[in-house]
Amino acid sequence: MTAAAHVERKMLPGFRVTMGFTLLYLLLIVIVPLSALFGKAQALKFGELVQALTSPRVLAAFRLSVGASIVAASIDAVAGLLIAWVLVRYTFFGKRIIEALIDIPLALPTAVAGIALTTAYSENGVLGRHLAAHGIAVAFTPLGVTMALVFVGLPFAVRAVQPVLADVEIELEEAATSLGATRWQTFRRVTFPLILPAIVSGAAQAFARAVGEYGSVVFISGNMPMKTEIVPLLIVTKLEQYDYAGATALAAAMLLLSLGLLILLHRLQGAIQVGGRT
Amino acid sequence: MEVNLSSVHKSFGAHTVLRGIDLKVHEGEIVALLGPSGCGKTTLLRIVAGLETPDSGQVLVGNRSPTGKPVVGFVFQHYALFPHMTVFENIAFGLRVKKRKDRLPEPKLRKRVEELLALIRLDHLASSRPTQLSGGQRQRVALARALAVDPAVLLLDEPFGALDASVRKELRRWLKKLHEELRVTSILVTHDQEEASEIADRLAVINHGVLEQVGTPHEVYSRPASPFISTFLGDANVLQGVVRAGSVRAADLSLSLNGSANGNADGKKATVVIRPHDLELLSTAESAGYRGTADALLATVRRVRNTGPLVRVDLLTKGGLSLEAQLLETAPLEVDAEVSIRVRAHRLFLE
Amino acid sequence: MIRVLLIAIVLALVGLLLGVPLYVVFHEAFASGWGAYVSALGDGDTRTALLLSAIVIALVVPLNTVFGVAAAYVTTRFAFPGKRFLAALIDLPLTVSPVVAGLVFVLLFGTHGLFGDFLERHEIKIIFALPGIVIATAFVTFPLVARELAPAMEAQSADQEEAALLLGASGWTTFWRVTLPRVRGALAYGVVLCTARALGEFGAVSVVSGHIRGSTNTLPLHIEVLYNDYAFAAAFAVSSLLVGVTFINLVARGIWK
Secondary structure (H helix, E strand, O other): OOHHHOOHHHHOOOOHHHHHHHHHHHHHHHHHHHHHHHHHHHOOOOOHHHHHHOHHHHHHHHHHHHHHHHHHHHHHHHHHHHHHHHHHHHHOOOOHHHHHHHOHHHHHOOOHHHHHHHHHHHHOOOOHHHHHHHOOOOOOHHHHHHHHHHHHHHHHHHHHHHHHHHOOOHHHHHHHOOOOHHHHHHHHHHHHHHHHHHHHHHHHHHHHHHHOHOOOOOHHHOOOOOOOOHHHHHHHHHHHHOHHHHHHHHHHHHHHHHHHHHHHHHOOOOOHHHHHOO | EEEEEEEEEEEEEEEEEEEEEEEEEOOOOOEEOOOOOOOOOOHHHHHHHHHOOEEEEEEEEEEEEEOOOOOOEEEOOOOOOOOOHHHHEEEEEEOOOOOHHHOOOOOHHHHHHHHHHHOOOOHHHHOOOHHHOOHHHHHHHHHHHHHOOOOEEEEEOOOOOOOOOOHHHHHHHEEEEHHHHOEEEEEEEEEEEEHHHHHOOEEEEEEOEEEEEEHHHHHHHOOOHHHHEEEEEEEEEEEEEEEEEEEEEEOEEEEOOOOOOOHHOOOEEHHHHHHHHHHEEEEEHHHHOOOOOOOOEEEEEEEEEEOOOOOEEEEEEOOEEEEEEEEEEOOOOOOOOOEEEEEEEOOOEEE | OHHHHHHHHHHHHHHHHHHHHHHHHHHHHOOOOHHHHHHHHOHHHHHHHHHHHHHHHHHHHHHHHHHHHHHHHHHOOOOOOOHHHHHHHHHHHHHOOHHHHHHHHHHHOOOOOHHHHHHHOOOOOOOOHHHHHHHHHHHHHHHHHHHHHHHHHHOOOOHHHHHHHHHHOOOOHHHHHHHHHOOOHEEEEEEEOOHHHHOOOOHHHHHHHHHOOOOOOOOHHOOOOHHHHOOOHHHHHHHHHHHHHHHHHHHHHHOOO
16 A cells, blocks of 8 residues: 555545635625624613513513424424334335325425415314314414424424334344333333433424424414414514514524524434444 | 243245254253354244244243243343443343232342342442443343343343454353353354354254254264264365265275165265364375275375464375365475375265 | 224324325315416416526525535535534524524615615615525525535545545546535435425515515415415415425435435
8 A cells, every 4th residue: 555545534625615615605694694683683772672572472472482382392292203103113004105294394385384274274174173163263373373383393203203213223122021021111111211312302303493483383373462473473573563673682582592402402412322222 | 941842833924944843952951052144043042032933833931832921031142231221220120020019129129130240240330331331241231131030041142142252252151150050941042163062061953944953062063963064063074975885985085884874875875074183194104004995095285284283284185085184283294295094984974 | 903003093193284284285276176276377476476486496506506515525524623513504594483584684685784775875676676585595495405415425435536536536527526426316305305495485585575466476475475365276276386396395305215
């Protein structure tokens, strides 16, 4: 082997070109705009900022956005686990169709999802009419908002758990069985602890997506201030009323929330990789 | 408790893995299921464990069929330790999942686990996670975990397959000692005949799903029931010959029938197996005494290999047979030298 | 048995939660008959919206693809300080609410924005015009190509590229003939994802576009306008077009994953 054969990665060309372009693009499209947001938010006086963020209408919107997202993410976590379990452990007729359907909320344009969900859950809609018969109204209520967010977050919950579940060595479960554990004991003591980080990660991803979701929710919510107004819509409304300060404050708060979630998710990813096999 | 297998058949799809296995494992003995990869030995072990069900035939552990309930302890090749539990909890697992009425009170449970930890000499690692242990340590924990539930039968699936050679040897010895202490009926699956011979009381050699021979290591080695077994256990020279006029002929080699055929064997094909250490290299003086008999052959030395205490010599007889001899020591041999060789013992398998 | 029960529950869940919206789109689109469906698609404003959407993806997708390739290459083939931060930065638009994304560009380029005066003086319209829509869409979709390419490039060692270089190929040649062909599939899928997402982007575009019917409405915005005008059948008719794109997306995913 000659010395030339020991090529270090640094000899790969194009570092400057690709790095330069990447940084430039990021700068223009991401960094500058986001800095403008924080700059503008900073320009607000502290009093203004607090007022913008704590008016009753804003607080109600936060309660709805965050509350509905938490509920939706929890529902998604359970449904996601069920769906992932069935997809990983069983084969059955129509499995491939189900696999494809899971990704619909990711692939479908949010506006289309929004009007379709509203129509489905409205009083004479395909789903809404059965619920109305039991006195449950969905469209234009917080429940409707929650159901739309369940739709939006489901793929995240499923896709986070699926690969981790598939990776659990079958021998671990066989070992538990050979030691006398029942199927439930095996699930509770062996399988579940191993997939728990993935379930939490999926729920967190669903939550992150849900809290900022606009198109899928804005139609079904009805947007009644103090009742069914979500934060993203409130931002748009304030913009239309030229309340730039208010909109900026809200947007900055949302952005901080996003950043916090991003960090949390990265940590969770680490935990998933560490809790591996023997 | 003893294990009784009768006429066990198993296929996976179109592939028949086990054909009519009959085997009896006595109380307190270790039997090694020995055979090449894919011969069905692991499947058979899993059937005894209750992890697979046979297509036909009977499997009895004690006098109950196995259903995966804690009659058996199973040790996996890749340990299958629970990564999210400590060593202590791994060993305690079988005790914790017992039905309420069978469960030990916590202090007794802890004591039992501590006893086992002492037995495998890993008391100091009780709160460690499996990922922090070496391969050999993990396998010991896996064994302790299986023993914790007082199994009637202990099943080990290539337990040392994933370990380094030196660790393997050490654990082999340790397992043998442990078995002598505990005397649990055990079945060990391995493709390593040295390991099987060292640990097991009896060997069950399986080839392509068929149980070809069961016996002590010595029996199986010195009186193999088929050419396959003779080559699988230890080195062997395998020759194809024909029976003619009361002896078996292969090229320029003529050997006695060893009483293994009656008079009407003429013309039958036969497989001759000669162990390398049963080939004698004669000195010139000794050859003189044998000249004229077909027992001594002339051969040229093709290669000499000094591997530690043994000398392996590749020979080519005048008649074109390639043979390997194994000697403890010899006068220096040169390639292309001519020697006389004599077959001290051989085994014969008729068609 | 428990197996059958679980499968049944999952089938019901998926059907109700995910299948129903699809059904609704087509059911409503054709509720007023085939004729109404066709005329909704042929309507002038619809065609303008279609054209606008097409222009947007024609601009956004190639730009983001080039970026995606560059970003994936630089993060998987090199080590440098701050790499993890860069990777996180690339992921950022995915966690940001689309409305926030639109807002930041309004803050930059709107009449009261950072560059507002400058733009007004030179009569450049970004917000409430095509450029704003393009930029906002680019922001929201730019991680998509990079995120598909990066794992594919990561999974393939740089050995082949180094071999090409040692054989005398130039950087560009190596890139075109060795690097790119090996990640063809991931690249194609990334482009499909980016295109589908760009076509369907609603929140961010809604903020920057000004909703001027017939001039700054992309397809999703046009759907909103129709719906708010109670022209339900038309809204769903146009939606069915986008669902067509969704199917392409799902099929591509099924092939690639």
